[in-house]
Amino acid sequence: MKLIHYIYIALALMLLSACQTDEIVRYVYTVGEAERLGVSRMQLAELVKRGGLERLARGVYATPGAGNVAMVEAIVLKKRASEFVVALESALRVHDFTSATPHALWIAVPRGARAPSVDFPVEVIYANASAYGKGIEVHEFNGVRVQVYSAARTVADLFKFRGRVGLD
DSSP states (O other), X not given: OOHHHHHHHHHHHHHHHHTEETTEEOOEEEHHHHHXXXXXXXXXXXXXXXXXXXXXXXXXXXXXXXXXXXXXXXXXXXXXXXXXXXXXXXXXXXXXXXXXXXXXXXXXXXXXXXXXXXXXXXXXXXXXXXXXXXXXXXXEETTEEEEEEOXXXXXXXXXXXXXXXXXX
């Protein structure tokens, strides 16, 4: 193996070991987190090229295989500092009320907020300020804390938005 290959493997291992919180290895990284650890954008690109990291979205990278975890889209949005709550069909999946995988990540955002711009399908529900903050639980996916509407709120919202979601 060439010396450069060992260097990039060492960088990938450094990302893994340096980003541990509460004994849970964080598999998803932003460019900013990597730069704070001393890994440049060029080094990230080289790690992706050599298979040491996967690019999940613009500015968001993961260790190989981490892109297959549950709710990876929600993790990517959270890493990009978006304000949202997982809702409707996606929340059903989180609460194990369905085995079907939604065609898109369903999220709620406060009315007036911008919908996130991402490389994967997202269905956005706009909620007024008083309704937006009710019935929120925090779930952890791969060490990333994501807000999800409670089971009761999800069922109520499915009836409310049945024309948009469908009756399946």
